[in-house]
Amino acid sequence: MIALLRRHASLMVIAAIGAAAAAALWQKRGSGAVFEALTHAWDLFLFIAPSLLAGLLLAGALRQLISPGALARWMGADSGWFGLVVATLAGALTPGGPMAAFPLVLVLAGAGADRGALVAYILSWGLNGFQRLLIYEVPLLGPEFTIMRVLVTAWMPIIAGWGARRIPIAWEPTR
């Protein structure tokens, strides 16, 4: 039940905001404006659809080809900057959404990655995961903005991982 709620929580929040916005728009500018907005949304969907399908196919294939646990032996507590760089690259190359990435942190921890590398890994996935960049950010926000933002943030997980190794919060995987 909790898992079901968790899976659909964002769907419900978005639907509620959307319904409120539609009602407000109807009130302000009539049904024509609502219909026009829906047409814009449909156009946007048609524009993203080819990338979406290709991105999901790529993610599905990569999950069959790569085993992330094999990388964890380079991400231990003594791995230094090299381990943080490996973790940052692995994070950016991890396909899929949070339902895939967060459980992978546990897999990597079990295979020997330390907390600094894990922080670098998950930050890099969140900031610059290739699947999100290619499916959403490039089509929606444009290549110029995306490339600039990636250049500005690509190195950040390495620094944050270095910092996390010095923050005195011990963390052990719970499961």
Place this chain on the structure above:
Amino acid sequence: MTGAQAFLWVLALVAMGLCARRGAIPARKAVAETGQSLAKILPLFAVALPMAAFLAELVPADAASAWIGPESGLSGIAVGAVAGGFMPGGPFVTFPLVIAFAKAGAGVPQMTALVTGWAIYGIHRIITWEYPVLGWRFVALRMLAGLPLPILAGVLAELIDVVVPITLGRP
């Protein structure tokens, strides 16, 4: 089809080819997983894209410029970073909203801070995934280590935008 989309299809087909070379089972698994992901994502799109479109119509044309416009500087970057943390969902929600904000006059450095803030502070993802899977200690560790980064990203984007003006939006 744009260049980026064509590139993505080439990558996807090469990866599928590699799967198929490993045998019929990995290839079938990959296709099945694609179908499952699609089934998960399409309902989200069905509500998120109309929501963003309604909001874009509701927000007046220059509403964002005072708070997060190109002239808003460091305070606008901070507002963007914090607002990013409160985006109510994944990229299918956040990026259409960024387009709506840009239409309403938001600046490129401020939107860089917003996207980075969403990636690092994103509260919806902490509540639904990070805390249940990894626990509060990990959340605290990652938040402390990443705390200044969205602001820093906005400041760096501002420095770049001054030298090379960046456009935000579809090619």
